[in-house]
Amino acid sequence: MKITTYLQQSSNLFAANQLLRFLVIVLCACLVATSYLTYRAVRLQRVILIPPHMTGTVEFVQGRPSDDYLREIGQRVVSLATTYSPHTARRQFNELLVYYAPETYPEASARWYSLAGRIEESQVSSVFYPEKFSVTEDLIEVFGDLKQFTGTTRLENTTRTYRITYQVRDGRFSLLSFKEKDNPAEEQP
Numbered sequence: 001m002k003i004t005t006y007l008q009q010s011s012n013l014f015a016a017n018q019l020l021r022f023l024v025i026v027l028c029a030c031l032v033a034t035s036y037l038t039y040r041a042v043r044l045q046r047v048i049l050i051p052p053h054m055t056g057t058v059e060f061v062q063g064r065p066s067d068d069y070l071r072e073i074g075q076r077v078v079s080l081a082t083t084y085s086p087h088t089a090r091r092q093f094n095e096l097l098v099y100y101a102p103e104t105y106p107e108a109s110a111r112w113y114s115l116a117g118r119i120e121e122s123q124v125s126s127v128f129y130p131e132k133f134s135v136t137e138d139l140i141e142v143f144g145d146l147k148q149f150t151g152t153t154r155l156e157n158t159t160r161t162y163r164i165t166y167q168v169r170d171g172r173f174s175l176l177s178f179k180e181k182d183n184p185a186e187e188q189p
Helices: 009-043 067-082 089-097 105-122
Strands: 046-049 058-061 124-135 139-150 153-169 172-183 186-188
Touching (some): 067 172, 089 105
Antiparallel strands (some): 124 139, 139 153, 153 172
């Protein structure tokens, strides 16, 4: 930068220094403004997803999924866990295990594979008809009718409530536990 307004070279350097200082201050102000706007845009952004097996849109606002998404994923998990036949149980439980969080996977896989073996041995079929979903911050409760058969003989026709404990990590649904709720005071796996 060469400013030749003054006759003395030191005065010209002082003027150039003031101009450069002003430009640095303007650039810093622009940097602060764009940083704030970027932070605000990232914080308020909405991501719309359509995962496989989903029929509607899924929204995450500030990292929290919509209740519709949780209801639909809860319905998918309950369907995989409770509606099966001897021929489909192992495949469905494999699909269900994909939803489990890494820290709960080993226990869950042992439990579901053991159940698949018992289903294949005893030739039990099960159908669950969900009626009511209740969604909270980290829990989905599903109430409905359960019918179990062996061959053509009905084993059970009852209502059940299932509790799905979950968490959302980096926008991904992770299943922590799937339990049957017998009564409000007591839970069983």
